[in-house]
Amino acid sequence: IVQYQSLATFCRLLRPGGELRLATDDPGYLRWMLVRATGRSDLCWLVRRPGDWRMRPVDWPQTRYEAKAIEEGRAPAFLRFHKPL
Numbered sequence: 247i248v249q250y251q252s253l254a255t256f257c258r259l260l261r262p263g264g265e266l267r268l269a270t271d272d273p274g275y276l277r278w279m280l281v282r283a284t285g286r287s288d289l290c291w292l293v294r295r296p297g298d299w300r301m302r303p304v305d306w307p308q309t310r311y312e313a314k315a316i317e318e319g320r321a322p323a324f325l326r327f328h329k330p331l
Contacts, residue, residue: 248279257288260329265292267306268325271315276323283327292326299323 248268256266266289270276284291293299302308302324312322 248282250282253282253286257286257329262329262331264329266327266329269312269322271312271320271322279325283325288329289327290330292328299325
């Protein structure tokens with residue numbers, strides 16, 4: 247789902263100050279998402295330290311896919327981007 251065109255659509259629909267959240271447990275897809283999302287001038291990655299993307303934020307509900315990944319020994323990553331005001 248994370249493609250240049252879909253990110254352009256998400257950014258067009260996202261209000262200024264709004265947040266886009268992406269998650270994955272696949273290291274290759276994590277790199278894919280980061281390359282595409284961090285390359286946009288209309289998105290700012292909300293990260294200050296490694297724990298910011300390695301730990302699920304408290305207001306981010308766990309999905310069954312995340313639970314399955316953890317159970318199978320895969321570490322999920324949680325990416326948060328915001329659209330500047």
